[in-house]
Amino acid sequence: MMAAIAAARNGASTLILERSGFFGGNIATQLLEHSAGWQDAAGHPIVGGLPLEMIDRLKAGGASPGLVDDDTGYTRTRLPVEHELFKSLIVEWLDEEGVAIMPQAPVVAVSGAGVASGTEAALHAICETRSGRIAFCAKAMVDATGDADLFAKARCDFHPTSATQPVSMMFKLGNVDHAAALAYVRANPGDFKMDAGQPGFEGRHYYNLWGYGALLRRGFEAGLVSLDRKEMHVACHVLTREAVINVTRYAADATDAGDMARAELVLRRQVREFVRFFRKMVPGYENTFLSATASCVGVRESRRIKGRATLTDDDVRSGRDFADAVARGGFPIDSHDAKGNSMDGTEPVPSGYDIPLGAMLPVNGPNLIAAGRCISAERRALASARITGTCMAMGQAAGTAAALSALSGIPMVDLDITQLQQRLREQGALFGGKTREPAI
Ligand SMILES: Cc1cc2nc3c(=O)[nH]c(=O)nc-3n(C[C@H](O)[C@H](O)[C@H](O)COP(=O)(O)OP(=O)(O)OC[C@H]3O[C@@H](n4cnc5c(N)ncnc54)[C@H](O)[C@@H]3O)c2cc1C
Known part of the structure; x- marks a missing residue:
């Protein structure tokens, strides 16, 4: 969505193709607890x-x-979202910006080169649509599919993947008694991650928790749930009496149709078990009900393109600046264990780090740029850069690069980086060197 709006703002005739019936990516499909990744560890804005x-x-x-504050202290702030309204506001925003929209249009093939080394060949994205199969033609394209579907169809190269983080299905519970839920938290502070100090929950409309390990253990031992989990994320909306729950997981290759079919079955079963667990064991949730589930299995990690540069684990840990920076990250390295009951790696990232344009451009292939969790990155680096705030910043950069390329006839790999960076800065993007914005 950010790539499309950026491309349109920069003068390109822009179309957004989306496989599902609405726009907004995982924030909408997964009912995310919140969007995160807005500041570095010191509190400096990075997006x-x-x-x-x-x-x-x-x-x-x-x-x-x-x-709002992140009560767990894992990151500085987080952005709670009312998912249903979010979908409406995003599609209206796309329309206002003059982006042509095409929902229910999965890209199933890519052919051609786009603007390539001085020639203007057509690049086609072939979609299944409600009107049948259509080939959409463009000079430049952004692959923001998460799974690098366009790069895969264009037969580009990927980093080898030996393991990935688990897939999950988020769900939302209704009719939560938050006063009772918080009384339990106050009585059992040791069971919750509260690195920011014990939060003052009074009068708050939003709060988030990371914990409930003691109850999860009891639920597992009592046979209420088949998944052994040490903790879960619970993001609460007090006024609507709701809570978004991040606890299910399954080890799957998200590019394998059979694995994803199995994941759909296993994860929906887990959701049902956890609803039973909440009703029976979690104070404040006695009369809760399952009010929504993610519209599809949620993927944390799959294909990573082989780029002209690769964001390494060390770049992220050391807060590296790049000469061809176009976006900035700074969320902790956040890796869920596909086989175990917890995380297999959470590391604070001491300062922000740049996302180089080179990590978004393929070593070879058509005039295609990656934005989001499919960029060229090592695994730990991606475990930080995959957060939505950073993905959106990459989206703005990719859409701007695509527009400059389409309008000038210069392939994205040959764009003048200074000109691109200047355009991004003029449009508010933050990157390149330690951020000078005051900490919050
Ligand atoms: C369970 C779970 C919980 C998470 N929790 C958080 C959280 O609390 N906060 C946070 O900030 N991040 C969270 N993340 C991480 C974050 O959601 C993702 O890493 C991020 O959304 C990736 O952004 P993206 O733009 O690359 O892809 P996505 O957000 O996945 O967007 C990709 C879009 O492309 C569409 N698409 C895919 N393939 C095609 C195709 N072939 N043709 C047309 N359209 C296609 C998809 O439908 C989707 O709309 C979570 C992830 C998961 C799975």
Whole structure:
């Protein structure tokens, strides 16, 4: 969505193709607890431009309170979202910007080169649509599919994948008695991650928890749930008496249809078991019900393109700056264990780090750029850069690069980086060197 809006703002005739019936990516499909990745560990803003404009729009439209404290202390702030309103506001925003929309249009093939070394060949994305199979033609394309589907169809190279983080299915519970839920938290603070100090929950409309290990153990031992989990994330909306739960998981290759079919079955069963567990064991949830589930299995990690540069684990840990920076990350390295009951790696990232344009461009292939969790990155690096705030910043950069390329006839790999960076800065993007914005 950020790539499409950035491309349109920069003067390109833009079309967004989406396989599902609505726009907004995982925030909408997965009912994410919140969007995160907005500041580095010191509290300096690392995302500007269009994603911040999105926050303002969501606030104005009643779809978010804006950035609120992360009670767990894992990161500085987080952006709770009312998912159903979010879907409406995003599609209206795309339309306002003049982006042509095509939902229910999975890209099933890619052919051609696009703008390539001085020639203007057509690049086609072939989609299944409600009107049949259509080939859409463009000079430049952004692959923001998460799974690098367009790069795969164009037969580009990928980093070898020996293991990936688990897939999950998020769900939302209704009719939660938050006063009772918080009384339990206050009585059992040791069972919750509260690195920011014990939060003052009083009068708050949003709070989030990471814990409940003691109850999860009891639920597993009592046979209520078949999944042995040491902790879960619970993001609460007090006024609507809701809670979004991140606890299910399954080890799957997200590019394998058989694995994903099995994941759908296993994860929905887990959801049902956890609802039973909440009703029987978690104070405040005695009369809860399953009010929503993610519209499909949620993927944390799959294909990573082989780029002209690769964001390494060390780049992220050391807060590296790049000369061809176009976006900035700073979320902790956050890796869920596919086989175990907890995380297999959470590491704070001491300062922000740059995302280089080179990590978004393929070593070879058509005039295609990656944005989001399919960029060229080592696994731990991606475990930080996959957070939605950073993905949206990459989206703005990719859409701007695609527009400059389409309008100038220069392939994205040959764009003048200074010109691209200047355009991004003019449009509010933050990157390149330690961020000078004041900490919050
Ligand atoms: C269970 C779970 C919980 C998470 N929790 C959080 C959280 O709390 N906060 C946070 O910030 N991040 C969270 N993340 C991480 C975050 O959601 C993702 O890493 C991020 O959304 C990736 O962004 P993206 O733009 O690359 O892909 P996505 O957000 O997945 O967007 C990809 C879009 O492309 C569409 N698409 C895919 N293939 C095709 C195709 N072939 N043709 C057309 N359209 C296609 C998809 O339908 C989707 O709309 C979570 C992830 C998961 C799985």
